[in-house]
Amino acid sequence: MxxxxxxxxxxxxxxxxxxxxxxxxxxxxxxxxxxxxxxxxxxxxxxxxxxxxxxxxxxxxxxxxELPEHVKQLISRMKNNKPSSPFPAHLKTFARSLHFHSPAAYEMVRQSFLKCLPCVETLNRWYCSKNYKPGVSEEIINHVSEMVHAELKKGKKPVFNLTFDEMGIKEWTKYCKQTNVLVTY
Incomplete structure (x- = not known):
């Protein structure tokens, strides 16, 4: 036409x-x-x-x-894309420390690596699984004691500093799935 x-x-x-x-x-x-x-x-x-x-x-x-073991684990998680498989200890430590230093960087890395790092809610569950309450933690004292004993067995004399400090905690309430309790800070 x-x-x-x-x-x-x-x-x-x-x-x-x-x-x-x-x-x-x-x-x-x-x-x-x-x-x-x-x-x-x-x-x-x-x-x-x-x-x-x-x-x-x-x-x-x-x-x-030649890659380090934790990098191999990260690559295999990306390749297999199995979100239900448990996180290796190396990845847990990396995820916690990265999120602690910069939540924005954590989200960027998480998106870049095809979400093979856990979501923030999973990190919060990991934190909640520990019994962090105000005061001196027996668990931490025992851990430091074990470290000192291990170094003494190696023939080393460990020198360290244990510091106690006050801090103000913002008041808020959060539900803890592990203990099935509303926790108020």
């Missing part, structure tokens, strides 16, 4: 039609160019992947063997 000036009532309508037609033609050309570039890029990536597979299959395997 071909349209001509005679099909339009005014010159303004004809002008708008021409502008719209030119716009759509340019848009279609732009899409064709994008598709062509993407198909070339996909072809180049496929060639690169096949070349790397041929040349570096053993090099990649060697590289993976």
């Amino acid at each position: 071909c349209m001509s000036r005679k099909d339009f009532a005014t010159d303004e309508a004809w002008s708008r039609f021409l502008k719209f037609t030119i716009y759509k033609q340019r848009q279609a050309a732009s899409c064709r160019k994008k598709n062509l570039r993407k198909s070339k890029q996909i072809g180049n990536i496929k060639e690169l992947v096949s070349k790397l597979r041929e040349e570096n299959a053993t090099a990649a395997a060697d590289y993976l063997q």
Whole structure:
């Protein structure tokens, strides 16, 4: 179907039609160019992947063997995508310390690594599983004592500092699933 000036009532309508037609033609050309570039890029990536597979299959395997254990665990969690599997101790420690230092950085790392790190609610459950109450914790004192005894058995004389400090705690209430109690601070 071909349209001509005679099909339009005014010159303004004809002008708008021409502008719209030119716009759509340019848009279609732009899409064709994008598709062509993407198909070339996909072809180049496929060639690169096949070349790397041929040349570096053993090099990649060697590289993976040299990685630290906790990095291997992180990669296997990403690969297997099993959210219900238990977290290894290395990942728990890493997740807690990263979230402690910067919650924003923790979220960024969590999103970057395909959510293989636990969500913040899981971290809170881990914290809640410990019985942190005001006062001197017997658990901490016992742990420090064990560390001192272990160093003494090695023939070392440990030097350390145990500091007690006051702090103001903001008042709030939180439900603890482990103890099934509302905890007020």
